[in-house]
Amino acid sequence: MANIKKEKSREVSIPSSSMSDIAFLLLLFFMVSTVFVQETKFWVERERWPMADSIERIPRNHTTTIYVMRDETILIDDIPTRIESSDDVFVANTLIRKKAEDPELIVCFRTDRETKYGVMSDVMRQLQDAQTLVVAFETQRRMD
Amino acid sequence: MNIGRKRKGKAAIPTSSMSDIAFLLIVFFMATTKFDVKEGIRIVLPQAADGSSGKTQSLALTENEMTRLQIIEDGRISVNNEPPRHFEAGELDALIQQKLRVNQQMIFRVITDREATYNDMIRVVDRLKAADIEKISLSTN
Numbered sequence: 001m002a003n004i005k006k007e008k009s010r011e012v013s014i015p016s017s018s019m020s021d022i023a024f025l026l027l028l029f030f031m032v033s034t035v036f037v038q039e040t041k042f043w044v045e046r047e048r049w050p051m052a053d054s055i056e057r058i059p060r061n062h063t064t065t066i067y068v069m070r071d072e073t074i075l076i077d078d079i080p081t082r083i084e085s086s087d088d089v090f091v092a093n094t095l096i097r098k099k100a101e102d103p104e105l106i107v108c109f110r111t112d113r114e115t116k117y118g119v120m121s122d123v124m125r126q127l128q129d130a131q132t133l134v135v136a137f138e139t140q141r142r143m144d
Numbered sequence: 145m146n147i148g149r150k151r152k153g154k155a156a157i158p159t160s161s162m163s164d165i166a167f168l169l170i171v172f173f174m175a176t177t178k179f180d181v182k183e184g185i186r187i188v189l190p191q192a193a194d195g196s197s198g199k200t201q202s203l204a205l206t207e208n209e210m211t212r213l214q215i216i217e218d219g220r221i222s223v224n225n226e227p228p229r230h231f232e233a234g235e236l237d238a239l240i241q242q243k244l245r246v247n248q249q250m251i252f253r254v255i256t257d258r259e260a261t262y263n264d265m266i267r268v269v270d271r272l273k274a275a276d277i278e279k280i281s282l283s284t285n
Contacts, residue, residue, distance in 0.1 A: 016163075019163045020159075020163040023167050026166075027173065030173030030174055033179070034173055034177045035177075035178055035179075050262065050263045050267070052185055052267075052270035052273075053274055054185065054274040055185055055270075056183065056185075056186055057182070057183055058182040058183065059182075060180070060181075060182055063182060111262050112262070113261065113263035114262075115261065115262045116258060116261065116262070117215075117256040117257065117258055117259075117262055117265055118258030118284065121256070125192075127189060128189055128190070128192035131192075133189040133190070134186070134187075135186070135187050135189060136184040136185065136186045137184050137185045137187070137266055138183065138184035139185060139266060141183065
């Protein structure tokens, strides 16, 4: 008589020894890509930006951000300033320095949508004086 | 008497909970990560007008070459010196298309009052950009 033995069912297991490697890889990715947003007194929340449809992505590596608040305070390089007369050239001077460091500089505006256009016009005039001509107005994407 | 030397246990750091710790940290970073993607309307400003160099020249442009969109302080828009009125987004699109039919190379000059809001200007520039117009001039009065 042939020896017919029932085969013992083998234990099936997923190898999990590399699990921690994967976990640490993911961990490293998130650690590197995390940007902790520091909220300061001078800040224009995303909800206060204007809405638009025809928006495009702005490459981050050549940008500098100028915040313009409703009370016409301008924040550049975390330094608040105001343009009250044609002698207030802090924005232009800062941009001339930045333009020398990065000739492909793009100036991003994070402006409160209720801001009067006059102050924006004054800032843009200083941009022209500093030869930084590429600007981007940051907007929210309109969700219809 | 049986005095045996105690066998030394092998020293090891328990690593079985390592992945738990790692996943905990991942969850933390995933929850706090904010990808700061910049999106907006991109415009290239003209060179600063320098009167002394004599590089600038004045051009007299007709209504068939340039459309003036004047935004007054309450957000109403005056097109080519017509009486100002409120424009809905759809109406603005229709107006732009109508002007483009007259001239494909039409220049749009957006003149925003200093007292008008930034939002009013962006609203108009957004519609112009939506129509793929590159010749946009921004100015104020």
